[in-house]
Amino acid sequence: MAAEGNAGELVQVVALLGAGVIAAPLFKRIGLGSVLGYLAAGLAIGPFGLKLVSDPQAILHIAELGVVMFLFIIGLEMQPSRLWNMRKDIFGLGALQVLGCIAALMAVGLTFGQSAPVAFVAGTGFVLTSTAIVMQMLQERNHLHTPKGQHIVAILLFEDLAIVPLLAIVTLLAPQGETVTVVERLQSLGIGFAALAALVIAGRYLLNPFFRLLAQSGAREVMTAAALLVVLGSALLMDFAGLSMAMGAFLAGVLLSESSFRHQLEADIEPFRGILLGLFFLGVGMAVDLAVIFANWQHVLVAVVAYMIVKGVVIYGVARLLKAPHAESLGRAILMAQGGEFAFVLYAAAASVGILDADTNAVLTATIVISMAVTPLVVAIYVRVAPKPTVDTSGLAEPENIENTxxxxxxxxxxxxxxxxxxxxxxxxxxxxxxxxxxxxxxxxxxxxxxxxxxxxxxxxxxxxxxxxxxxxxxxxxxxxxxxxxxxxxxxxxxxxxxxxxxxxxxxxxxxxxxxxxxxxTYESALDFSGEVMQVLGEEEELVASVVEEFREIDRERFAMEQVGGIYAGRSLIKGNAQPADIISARTARERERKAAEQAAVKEAAT
The missing domain is CATH 3.40.50.720 (NAD(P)-binding Rossmann-like Domain)
Structure with missing residues (x-):
């Protein structure tokens, strides 16, 4: 029986790996992105597809570590000075977009007859954009470090920070919220700030000496284990303090961004990050409850369309208000119009304190998952049909009948x-x-x-x-x-x-x-560089110049032969399969022998 149980678990592992390995490259190849591939694969093998995996929630819970590690790596690229330079975008642009979207989406919920607490929780959950999807798509398109990508990163950072007060507000909105004393609320805030302070102090004064000590041992596996310990430990500390695990990992990454071990940490974490992040998207796909969607398909469809359109309009409006170009504003609105993984945390908290009933929670969760699933498809369509950006040439002089040398x-x-x-x-x-x-x-x-x-x-x-x-x-x-x-x-x-x-x-x-x-x-610069290297190694300047010139001659002959489609046979110096490097080595040896003979002759004449 135990063997059968192990075989069943192994089937699930093989199904997950096979689905991801097949779907992600396939969807990326056809231009839809790997994220949509993972989501589709998860839906196919999940309990509402081929039923190869029976407990998607357990997988999703583990796979959330992929998001945690992803944010740790993003934090490694965000030096404190860089974050300080982004402060206006984080607390200006980010705050304006989040507050504007909360107000607009809460109004949507009230319009559909939801009570004020339910409308607030439902809309706020949808405001929290999927960091995993957006960052992954920015990275795939090489937009992460562009100015428009940095604006999106700033907004996502503010949303991650916003989960903390939003969870506190959910507690206050709960029917039993009035039983929570002021002392208990202050105690929760104190624990949160203490955890943040402890993480900052540890990152500032303990982590570098810790990694330096481990590096002296020379054990690579110990460094990998230490990297995982830092990421998961910081996430666990934030979780115990009632804060976001992802925020803890991000903060740990920022604190280590200027460490001399930064690249080593990134290399150690990257394989785990990639696998777990893919597993996260597979889990989201498997979590799509088709029974709930079919039973409430009108509500789900209207909620997805209404929330995404209203959120997109607000994002576009905020971007234009802050002087962003039309193309950048529209792209940002389309990319960030979906809900995100933090909505699951917010909805679960609201359900646990009685704000959301089971059916409402299921419908809202399905709304978030579907919005996440359609985002890569919507982005792919937008990229294909959007007009190519026009070049602003206002104020630029164009050539006109110029005479020149x-x-x-x-x-x-x-x-x-x-x-x-x-x-x-x-x-x-x-x-x-x-x-x-x-x-x-x-x-x-x-x-x-x-x-x-x-x-x-x-x-x-x-x-x-x-x-x-x-x-x-x-x-x-x-x-x-x-x-x-x-x-x-x-x-x-x-x-x-x-x-x-x-x-x-x-x-x-x-x-x-x-x-x-x-x-x-790079041809001449590389030759000059090689010459300098030989001089540093102790070769005489005349010999260096001779060797470099010899290479030039050989390269010219090879190039001439390649030009006419032939195979370089070279000069009489070449024998068999000798390469230019062999010729240069032979020439160098002859020069050394000649120099040695000259020096010996001088010594002999002197004696």
């Missing part, structure tokens, strides 16, 4: 360095770039850069390509650089074209497009 296309880091010696020699330069913000920034530093796309023939003509003595392609977009080279050589075949190449393959493509000269952007 040199035309530079792309004025980034590479183009700026190229321009300096030319300007010093008095050459007339025409510089164009299609990044409007960069053109503005360059103007602030005294550079006259014109806004324009170098792949458009009319822009090239207006920028003076016809009168240029040389055209320099300095952009970092490989495909665009080849396209520009082809257009320039077709329109102005007599003008020399010199181009920046990304790598060897790109350099060959540029030469095939007709450029007269190309250079790989």
């Amino acid at each position: 040199v035309l530079i296309i792309g004025f980034g880091r590479f183009g700026q360095i190229v321009s300096q010696p030319l300007l010093a020699r008095g050459y007339t330069l025409s510089m164009i770039d299609k990044d409007a913000e960069f053109v503005r920034d360059a103007g602030d530093f005294g550079f006259k850069v014109y806004y324009g796309d170098g792949s458009r023939p009319e822009i090239l003509h207006a920028a003076g390509a016809a009168t240029a003595k040389a055209i320099l392609i300095c952009i970092d977009d490989r495909e665009a650089a080849v396209k520009i080279a082809e257009i320039v050589k077709e329109e102005y075949p007599l003008v020399p074209v010199l181009a920046r190449a990304y790598d060897r393959g790109h350099a060959i493509d540029l030469l095939k497009a007709g450029v007269d000269y190309q250079i790989r952007e």
